[in-house]
Amino acid sequence: MTKPATILVADDDRAIRTVLGQALSRLGHDVRTTSNAATLWRWVSDGEGDLVITDVVMPDENGLDLVPRIKKLRPELRIIVMSAQNTLLTAVKATERGAFEYLPKPFDLRELVHVVERALTVPHVSTTSAEEAQDAEDQLPLIGRSQAMQEIYRVLARLMGTDLTVMITGESGTGKELVARALHDYGKRRAGTFVAINMAAIPRELIESELFGHEKGSFTGAMARGIGRFEQAQGGTLFLDEIGDMPLEAQTRLLRVLQQGEYTTVGGRTPIRADVRIVAATHRDLRQLIRQGLFREDLFYRLNVVPIRLPPLRERVEDIPALARYFFAQASAEGLPVKSLDIEAMDRLKSYRWPGNVRELENLVRRLAALYSQEVLGVDAIEAELSESSPATPAAEIDSDESLSSAAERHLRDYFAAHKGGLPPSGLYDRVLREIERPLIQLSLSATRGNQLKAAQLLGLNRNTLRKKVRELDIDVARGLK
Numbered sequence: 001m002t003k004p005a006t007i008l009v010a011d012d013d014r015a016i017r018t019v020l021g022q023a024l025s026r027l028g029h030d031v032r033t034t035s036n037a038a039t040l041w042r043w044v045s046d047g048e049g050d051l052v053i054t055d056v057v058m059p060d061e062n063g064l065d066l067v068p069r070i071k072k073l074r075p076e077l078r079i080i081v082m083s084a085q086n087t088l089l090t091a092v093k094a095t096e097r098g099a100f101e102y103l104p105k106p107f108d109l110r111e112l113v114h115v116v117e118r119a120l121t122v123p124h125v126s127t128t129s130a131e132e133a134q135d136a137e138d139q140l141p142l143i144g145r146s147q148a149m150q151e152i153y154r155v156l157a158r159l160m161g162t163d164l165t166v167m168i169t170g171e172s173g174t175g176k177e178l179v180a181r182a183l184h185d186y187g188k189r190r191a192g193t194f195v196a197i198n199m200a201a202i203p204r205e206l207i208e209s210e211l212f213g214h215e216k217g218s219f220t221g222a223m224a225r226g227i228g229r230f231e232q233a234q235g236g237t238l239f240l241d242e243i244g245d246m247p248l249e250a251q252t253r254l255l256r257v258l259q260q261g262e263y264t265t266v267g268g269r270t271p272i273r274a275d276v277r278i279v280a281a282t283h284r285d286l287r288q289l290i291r292q293g294l295f296r297e298d299l300f301y302r303l304n305v306v307p308i309r310l311p312p313l314r315e316r317v318e319d320i321p322a323l324a325r326y327f328f329a330q331a332s333a334e335g336l337p338v339k340s341l342d343i344e345a346m347d348r349l350k351s352y353r354w355p356g357n358v359r360e361l362e363n364l365v366r367r368l369a370a371l372y373s374q375e376v377l378g379v380d381a382i383e384a385e386l387s388e389s390s391p392a393t394p395a396a397e398i399d400s401d402e403s404l405s406s407a408a409e410r411h412l413r414d415y416f417a418a419h420k421g422g423l424p425p426s427g428l429y430d431r432v433l434r435e436i437e438r439p440l441i442q443l444s445l446s447a448t449r450g451n452q453l454k455a456a457q458l459l460g461l462n463r464n465t466l467r468k469k470v471r472e473l474d475i476d477v478a479r480g481l482k
């Protein structure tokens, strides 16, 4: 139960004023309601109220415009913005101008009561100031006003005030990571950290210690305690990218964590409460992976609470001009010359299939900005660049005569890159060697039909050493028998 407070409510809808007045008075609060922004502003400037709840569209002034003024005058006064205009822009503006929370109408009364309680109790932390945020104003984090994208914005706007688990699907380059970040940056966990982990970039054996952390000595090479992504994301958002590539054992463990709300580190015993919002993404068809036995159905249902499907670019060609202009503007902001496309060139972009979606368009625009000298580019420049860009994603086709060392190098590069400037947990040397040791020993055992003596000879290892390794690496000797 929160301490009784004075709550100022502004909404031109009488029904809403009545309902809020009743619900909040019942909780012991003193509620004052008005139908216009001017009265609200007078109360606030007279120093009244402990909390403001305001509508956006009111007869005299837009509630959103009031937010920065209130924040400037009384920075500690919290403001809850409610609106029937459920656009992403409203949600983004409310957050950027310093509202404590944005509530899309219609809302559940319990939800409102819950938000009010949080607003009255959660201690103040310094967030980005309203002035700082003004710059980003009116610039949505996502470009494109097509019907398909509007639908996505409506869903995002409604998700901003929640902690619901979200599953984003869509072809490569459609903006899955961008959407995951927007959910965090404008959501109620924005004061926490956004932590991304890409399942496809991390060797299978390392995923659990990456996610949950490990204790000192929990496996060979674990010289110190390692912090996992769950711990890093505590209070924030954990983005599980390429979830379809998660190995089954790790899926089982993740499912347990999501069910119980707590986890233990690798080698640890004490359960730690998990306070993270999960956003997952994949470009793969999870239902097909489920049929193939590669993805747990129960985990799928846990993650698929709110599914968001990002449409491929070819299904929203009307967004292409705005996206192209946006990427040209970005290129020029980075010092490249200002460029534009003529009508024919733009039409060609609209008729292209875009297998690499927005990312492919972004890269194309960058090349155009950097490589061509004309200010207005025609269709021939587009044709030349489109035919040069390779049809398939290069990472997908692996060179069949790649050497072992370059394959290892490729994996390690991805692994380091997945840490985005940070470092992987310590003990890397032994962990990587184990990765190579395991298939080496397994295949040697299989080549010698499970004969450990012969395998030891083949490997040039002492028999006892081989036995010890088999035990340590938990190699199934029977599996070697083929």
Ligand SMILES: Nc1ncnc2c1ncn2[C@@H]1O[C@H](COP(=O)(O)OP(=O)(O)OP(=O)(O)O)[C@@H](O)[C@H]1O
Pocket (backbone or CB within 6 Å): 141, 142, 143, 144, 170, 171, 172, 173, 174, 175, 176, 177, 178, 179, 282, 283, 358, 359, 362
């Ligand atoms: N609607 C958009 N507006 C502006 N930029 C976008 C939009 N969608 C995607 N982008 C840009 O396109 C690039 C690819 O987006 P992102 O990395 O989010 O895609 P993805 O779906 O995660 O791709 P992958 O499946 O390959 O990981 C990024 O540079 C991103 O900023």
Ligand SMILES: [Mg+2]
Pocket (backbone or CB within 6 Å): 176, 177, 241
């Ligand atoms: Mg991605």
